[in-house]
Amino acid sequence: MRNMGFRKRRGDTPNIQFKESMNSLPEIPLNSSLDLNIDILKSAYKDCADVVFRNFSISSEINAVLLYIDGLSNTEEIDQHVLMPLIQLKNPIEGPIFERVKKEISVSDIQEFSTIPDIFKQISIGNPIILIERQTKGISVGLPKWEKRSIKEPDAETVIRGPREGFVETLRVNTSLLRRKIRHPLLKMKQISIGGYTETQVIVAYIEGLSQNSLVDEVTHRLKRIKMDGILESGYIEEMIQDSPLSPFPQLLNTERPDVAAACLLEGRVVILIDGTPFSLIAPCTFTSLLQAPEDYYNPFYISTLIRWLRYIFFFIGLLAPSAYVAILTFHQEMLPTSLLLTIAQSREQIPFPALVEAFMMEVTFEALREAGVRLPKQVGAAVSIVGALVIGQAATAAGLVSSPMVMVVAITGIASFLVPRYAAGITIRLLRFPIMILSGMLGLLGVMLGITTIVAHLCTLKSFGVPYLNTAVGLKLRNIKDVLVRAPWWAMDTRPELFSEDTRNPRREAENQMPSPEKGDGGS
Known part of the structure; x- marks a missing residue:
């Protein structure tokens, strides 16, 4: 300095x-x-x-x-x-x-x-x-005035049903958006200044009586502990305050949507707003929250439940499909029906590479195409990604470098990763797919199981601000699992998640007996 x-x-x-x-x-x-x-x-x-x-x-x-x-x-x-x-x-x-x-x-x-x-x-x-x-x-x-972006629908979180407004880069606009959602004076906002040169203003938002005091104190303590030249985006803070910095799994949620932040506040979580970025951070984070979309709570519960099941299925497909394909082709051909095995063998007759190299090559190419589509201008990015995938896949198949079944497996895997509503969780799947693929090429399905066991063991030890990452594995209380594999109807989710608000004065979020029932009329005209 x-x-x-x-x-x-x-x-x-x-x-x-x-x-x-x-x-x-x-x-x-x-x-x-x-x-x-x-x-x-x-x-x-x-x-x-x-x-x-x-x-x-x-x-x-x-x-x-x-x-x-x-x-x-x-x-x-x-x-x-x-x-x-x-x-x-x-x-x-x-x-x-x-x-x-x-x-x-x-x-x-x-x-x-x-x-x-x-x-x-x-x-x-x-x-x-x-x-x-x-x-x-x-x-x-008090006469500040500077240029600011108008409030519009967030680009990173597509809105299917719900409010079409998103956070902007101005801190006071973001706090006002939260105040419009939650108008109670118990919504508290602590302000902290971080960064030796930037003096970035950070807001810790929580609802007094719903959030645990220990959680608010821990978040505030970790933020005040940050000593660096500047904070230019929420990612700086996310890396500095997470429990396990070497874990590939996100330990804080990030969102551009005020309705998502307000819903998390009503559960007893803490929201961190950073001046200069539209992305807010939410603590704590759990594994199940990575697979929950805001639209799950705006659509009927049975539709949301079916979509959530589809999301879980394709989550595991996106993580394990290439590895399972490599393991079966390399070590466990007897698991395939004879007709299917003959078809695959015929398509691989001219392929010079083993299944592991073939899968690795196609996955890397697909990830490069996807990243190129993100970096290119919006007008041409989507077209380049689609055309590039079609052309390269067709050319590689015609040249005898990869087989048609492998192209189909990689395509399904790519589509599956897009079903994950949280971008950070999707990146984690893409990252973990490669080591599991290598294990499957070396040990077959034993390697796949070894990879799954290692991931589950890591998740069991992972915590986010003291909350177990796999919160459904702790006690399996009905209060905590009404919003996991299924999305229970609102009249059934009458209490807040215990792990977020176990010492609050107000554990209930709605009155009892809220289940709608048909009114018994008198048969009048």
Whole structure:
């Protein structure tokens, strides 16, 4: 880190050093000399063309300066509600000048401060600063304004049924979206600043009485423990606060959708909002939550249950299909019907590679095509992925490099990975597919079982903020499994998941006997 020294006349100005954040700066008080304060600030903001110093006089007799960053503050409101009333003040000021100035400014958010680091913090968030001659305090005026993206449907989480609004990069817009969903004053939002240079604002949102106090304290503690230069995206924080950093499984959920974040808050979880990114983090995370989609709770329960079963089936297909195919062709041909085995043998007659090499080559090619489609512009990305897969698959089959059944297995595997609603979980499947494939090529189905056993053993030891990752394996209580393999109707899910809110004052989320029943009318016309 570089040192920033500010010279004071007569050599008695203290040196200010940027260490890890502006919070670490010494609490240097403002001087009663306005010129000295201006010199210190101009030295700090040397070569900063966007920092504006506006000198003016109050009542034609008291010198003052207005300091703000162009592009972060609302200049029109500054001219109308700050500069104009103070410059046009003609009557001599009687009494405390500080109180008179605050009365003349027609802005609701006005704060006082008395140190140099407070100035840095205020103007960095867009609040202009007023310093007055012979005053050891300054005034911060809440007039921030910067360009922000409008609220629209999130691109990463397609909405089939539900609200078509997503988080944006502005923190206060995101908090307001949550407040619109949950209007109770028990929705709490703790603010933390992280990053020595970025000073990124982070919000820890939770509902008091639903979230465990120990969970909120642990999340807050892990966030405050982060000491780094800057936070530019939620992925920085996710890596720094997860329990097992070497595990391929995501230990926090991420979402762009306010309705998903609100639903998790009502379960007793904690939501982390980060300024500068539309992705929020949700803790704790469990394995079953990776396979749950928001639309599961907006459609009828029997439809959601059937779709969830399909999702679980294709989850295992996406993980194990290539490995099972390689193991059966290499070691266990007797498991296939004779007619199918002859068909596969005929298609592989001219193939020069063993099944493992063939599968590995096709899987790597498919992953490269998928990644290329993501990186290309949207107008051509999808077309390149589809055409590339068709052309390469057909060409590889015609050239005798791969067999037709292998192309079909890889295609089904790719489709299966798209059924996982969480992108991070889909990447995990794609990653684990390769080591299991190698084990199957070496040991057959024994290798497949060895890979599955290793994954399950790892999941049994994995925790997310103290909550077991495989929460359904703990106790198998009906309260916790109503939303796992099936999605029970809303009138049956009357209590919150115990693992998220076991010490709360309000374990129920609806009144008893909510099951709808036909009204017995009197047979009137």
